[in-house]
Every structure is written in C-alpha cells, then in structure tokens.
Amino acid sequence: MTSALIAENLTKRYGRRTALSGCTLDIPAGHVVGLVGPNGAGKSTLLQLACGLLEPTAGRLEVLGERPSSGSPRVGFVAQDTPVYGGLTVAEHLRMGAHLNPSWDRPLAERRIAQVGLDPTQKAGKLSGGQRAQLALTVAAAKRPDLLLLDEPVAALDPLARRTFLQSLMELAVEQGMSIVMSSHLVADLERVCDHLIVLVASRVRVAGDVEELLAGHHRLVGPRRDPGELNAGWTVVDESRTDVQSTLVVRSTAPIDDPSWQADRLDLEDIVLAYMSGAAGPARVLEGQR
Numbered sequence: 076m077t078s079a080l081i082a083e084n085l086t087k088r089y090g091r092r093t094a095l096s097g098c099t100l101d102i103p104a105g106h107v108v109g110l111v112g113p114n115g116a117g118k119s120t121l122l123q124l125a126c127g128l129l130e131p132t133a134g135r136l137e138v139l140g141e142r143p144s145s146g147s148p149r150v151g152f153v154a155q156d157t158p159v160y161g162g163l164t165v166a167e168h169l170r171m172g173a174h175l176n177p178s179w180d181r182p183l184a185e186r187r188i189a190q191v192g193l194d195p196t197q198k199a200g201k202l203s204g205g206q207r208a209q210l211a212l213t214v215a216a217a218k219r220p221d222l223l224l225l226d227e228p229v230a231a232l233d234p235l236a237r238r239t240f241l242q243s244l245m246e247l248a249v250e251q252g253m254s255i256v257m258s259s260h261l262v263a264d265l266e267r268v269c270d271h272l273i274v275l276v277a278s279r280v281r282v283a284g285d286v287e288e289l290l291a292g293h294h295r296l297v298g299p300r301r302d303p304g305e306l307n308a309g310w311t312v313v314d315e316s317r318t319d320v321q322s323t324l325v326v327r328s329t330a331p332i333d334d335p336s337w338q339a340d341r342l343d344l345e346d347i348v349l350a351y352m353s354g355a356a357g358p359a360r361v362l363e364g365q366r
C-alpha cells in the first residue's frame with residue numbers, strides 16, 4: 076500500500092520553542108485521517124510541514140513519495156483561517172482556480188457551490204465564517220489533489236453544515252480517491268468520517284492507527300486496586316486512577332481481557348483520545364500494524 080505521508084523523527088522548532096518533536100508516522104493513502112490534540116500540540120505545524128509551507132528543523136518527511144513543496148498540485152491545503160479573497164466573488168474564486176490549476180474540476184466546483192447554497196455573485200468578504208470555509212474547501216477540492224490537508228475545517232460550521240461538509244469529504248475520498256488529513260477538536264465528528272487517527276500531545280505523537288483497531292484494542296477496566304507491577308505484561312496503560320480499594324484503567328491490549336476480576340468496557344473514540352490527552356501515556360508510541 077502506498078503512503079500519503081511518512082515522517083521519521085520529524086522535528087520543528089521555532090527558536091527555542093519545540094512545536095513538533097520526533098514525530099514518526101506512516102499514513103496510508105486513500106484514507107480520511109483525523110488529527111487531534113490539545114491547543115498548541117503541533118497539529119497546524121504538522122500540516123504546514125506536509126504542504127511545504129514550513130521546513131523541518133530535523134528528521135525526514137515524505138508526502139506522496141516526494142519531499143513536500145508548497146506549489147505542488149498534488150497537495151491541497153486549507154489553512155485554519157480559511158483563506159479567501161474578500162474582494163472577489165464566489166464565481167471569481169472559481170474562475171481563478173480554473174485559470175491557475177490545469178487539473179481544475181469545474182463540474183465538481185459548480186456542484187459543490189450549488190450544494191452548499193453559495194451565491195456565485197456574492198463577494199467572499201461578505202460571506203459568513205462557515206460559508207468562507209465551504210468556499211475554501213471547494214477551491215481546494217476542485218484542484219483534484221491526491222492529498223487534501225485541512226486545518227480545523229469545521230470549526231466555524233453549524234451542526235447541519237458540519238454534517239454536510241463531512242459527508243462531502245467522505246464523497247471526495249470515496250469517489251475521487253483523495254487522501255484527506257484533517258485536524259479537529261470535534262472527535263465525535265471525526266469518528267463518523269475518519270478511518271485513521273493521530274493523537275498529538277505536547278508536540279509528540281501519542282498514538283496513531285486505524286480507527287477500528289484503536290476501538291478494538293482499548294478497554295476501560297475497573298477492578299480491585301492493583302499496583303502497576305501486578306498488571307498483565309501485555310497491557311499498555313494509557314491512563315489510570317486509583318482509590319484505596321479500586322483501580323480504573325484505560326489499557327491497550329490486542330488480546331481480549333480474560334481476567335474476571337476486571338470489569339471491562341469498550342471505549343468510544345472520544346474516550347480513547349481523552350485518555351491519551353490526560354493520561355500518563357509515556358513517550359510517543361505508534362500502534363503496530365497501523366497501516
């Protein structure tokens with residue numbers, strides 16, 4: 076399987092501040108990938124490195140088998156502030172897109188603009204934040220990139236617009252075969268559309284992998300208090316809390332939990348993300364077999 080993005084020990088520093096540290100990832104092509112993590116975790120930095128807007132301080136990064144370059148027609152990027160030209164109309168954005176991009180997909184652009192109810196004669200500067208996000212996505216998608224990078228694309232959208240937007244992302248992935256990597260704080264949304272997830276915390280990858288594998292491999296365990304040395308050696312403890320009598324753990328284990336002294340429950344994606352964000356998860360780790 077080809078990779079959309081390969082990072083090896085990728086590091087980005089701004090002066091003395093480390094925005095991304097020792098990031099190692101292999102993101103398979105043809106997937107919708109969610110990138111989550113708390114504010115300042117390094118998500119925008121990773122996306123900007125991937126589209127060639129930033130240069131790494133150290134490490135290796137390959138996007139679609141090449142070194143990232145900012146002008147690549149194979150990679151589309153929609154930044155967090157949904158850049159559009161305030162003085163141009165919606166239709167002028169599409170004309171400019173067609174002029175600048177040999178692979179411009181005019182029917183796709185016109186269909187999306189109609190679908191999301193944008194008035195082609197409206198100046199972009201007069202659009203709402205959500206409408207600007209829709210326009211920016213349309214322009215990026217109509218370039219027909221192989222990889223679309225979206226930095227918090229749904230932050231400004233109302234719940235219905237979010238649903239339509241995410242639906243259209245899935246269509247782009249399935250019908251056009253686009254790989255999509257998008258950052259978001261809305262994990263429930265990501266669970267609906269993403270089949271791959273990366274959790275970044277404090278500039279490091281805490282976990283990355285196939286969503287189905289992540290859901291199947293994480294468990295919440297409640298049982299009599301145990302100290303770390305007494306736990307099953309095959310478990311990775313992601314998060315834990317203890318009272319005098321009881322332990323509550325979030326563990327990763329590929330094997331089923333067969334110890335009857337633990338009550339084991341499945342977790343949803345949000346639980347897993349929160350466990351990695353709040354837990355003593357230790358150094359960066361990547362799920363084996365994440366491809």
Ligand SMILES: Nc1ncnc2c1ncn2[C@@H]1O[C@H](COP(=O)(O)OP(=O)(O)OP(=O)(O)O)[C@@H](O)[C@H]1O
Nearest residue numbers: 089092093094112113114115116117118119120121
């Ligand atoms: N141009 C810059 N100069 C200096 N430090 C920066 C710059 N851009 C980002 N940083 C720092 O790098 C770290 C990672 O920032 P980044 O924007 O990548 O985080 P993020 O995960 O996208 O956050 P958010 O969810 O708030 O958008 C932060 O500590 C931030 O302050």
